[in-house]
Amino acid sequence: MPDKTIVCKDCGEEFVFTEGEQEFYKEKGFENDPVRCAKCRKARKQERNRQ
Structure with a gap:
């Protein structure tokens, strides 16, 4: 698995x-990549x- 570059949905930074x-x-069973x-x-x- 190569590293992935993702754009943050909050600040727009890569x-x-x-x-x-x-x-x-x-391993944790997370199916989606992070969005932030x-x-x-x-x-x-x-x-x-x-809160």
Whole structure:
């Protein structure tokens, strides 16, 4: 599995979904690639935890 370059749906920045991350997602049973970069995922998680 080669690394994938994905555009974040929140900020529009490109980020790399590495081969190791892809293997981790597969092991966890996740079927979809991430749609947000790590920074936006972290911000979104913090926002959810404030509620």
